[in-house]
Amino acid sequence: MVHGSSPCGPTILKAAHCAAFAFLGGSPPIQSYGPKVQNRYSTGAPVHLWSPFRWQHFIRKPSPGDGRNRRLSLDEERDLLAAVNRHSNPMLAWIVCIALETGMRSSEITSLRRPQVDLAKRVVRLSDTKNDSSRTVPLSRRATEAFRAAMDNPVRPIDCNLVFFGEPGKDGKRRPYTFTKIWGQLKKSLNIPDFRFHDLRHEAVSRLVEGGLSDQEVSAISGHKSMQMLKRYTHLRSVKPHLAKNEIWFS
16 A cells, blocks of 8 residues: 555555554454454545555455344343342342333443432433433333432442442442453353343343334334344234333333
């Protein structure tokens, strides 16, 4: 590649090269990654920075695929909720309940501050999301109860604004509650090793669709930016036509 042939100067191109290939340096070719990763990195950098520079041919962007479709069975849900309710830290049970009721991401739940939760209006206002856009999430009765218990947590330090807080670090500051290790142990004990925490989001969105909400309504709640992403749920609208919208928010 000749730097002079680009409207960008050589310094800018050099920096762009470093940024584009930092992820892939010394690692297998991009084709060895999944479709979503390929698209993310090939879309993020100009096409002339990719294939001619390292692989000597252009890479065709793959289809993102159908996505993961792991749902909870009734028995799995019963066992999971029983297990988290038995855990010594009640925050785990509250977080799982909220994820299952709202479809919020793990990071969105654990990073919440108290002013973002409005129990009177039964909504949570998210400002820092994966898609860099704010949204308001309505709360079902169960989610409201979980948030109320979390907000009234008697062991919360007076100066802590986090809804779900961890132990102080070496610097004395409290950070969001983390449960990755506990979740792994829980899955093993329940014999559901293939179930990820993020699958609770998929389960929640599936139930919103089954409840008769439109794509626009589901997108506003879940934060899905692409209607294409929601198409994987459309077949569920005919599965449980008896499940009314008000059952979602008042059950």
